[in-house]
Amino acid sequence: MAKKLNLPRINNVIVSGRLTRDVELRYTGSGTPVASMSIAVDRVYRDSDNNWQTDTSFFRITAWARVAERASETLSKGAPVIIEGTLQSRTWQDKEDNKRTTVEIVARRIQNLEREAQEGAPEEKSPSDDQESDDEIPF
Numbered sequence: 811m812a813k814k815l816n817l818p819r820i821n822n823v824i825v826s827g828r829l830t831r832d833v834e835l836r837y838t839g840s841g842t843p844v845a846s847m848s849i850a851v852d853r854v855y856r857d858s859d860n861n862w863q864t865d866t867s868f869f870r871i872t873a874w875a876r877v878a879e880r881a882s883e884t885l886s887k888g889a890p891v892i893i894e895g896t897l898q899s900r901t902w903q904d905k906e907d908n909k910r911t912t913v914e915i916v917a918r919r920i921q922n923l924e925r926e927a928q929e930g931a932p933e934e935k936s937p938s939d940d941q942e943s944d945d946e947i948p949f
Contacts, residue, residue, distance in 0.1 A: 835882035845878035
């Protein structure tokens with residue numbers, strides 16, 4: 811007897827990195843906002859000689875509706891972001907009638923990791939800035 815497969819339908823992705831270009835906002839024929847951007851995501855690892863290496867991957871991002879509009883209003887090339895969404899593949903015919911396929915992240919949420927400093931506000935310090943070294947402890 812064949813077993814019934816109960817495969818969960820999970821398609822979630824979270825990446826963090828920097829935008830590699832400015833957000834391109836356009837509108838569909840029906841007026842729905844859609845934004846295109848791309849992100850560079852670093853992976854740090856040790857090689858076989860135990861040296862640290864960095865491998866960078868580049869991903870296309872598509873955002874729709876309010877997420878698209880907000881991204882175009884607040885983000886630009888180089889912005890550090892976290893993007894949550896799903897993977898989606900698309901297939902089309904190019905100008906030479908070749909079949910092309912791409913995989914992109916469809917953003918459900920985009921969080922800008924950069925904040926502007928407010929005038930008059932104290933600069934943020936790291937927790938280690940307040941710690942004394944062992945040399946200054948009197949015992």
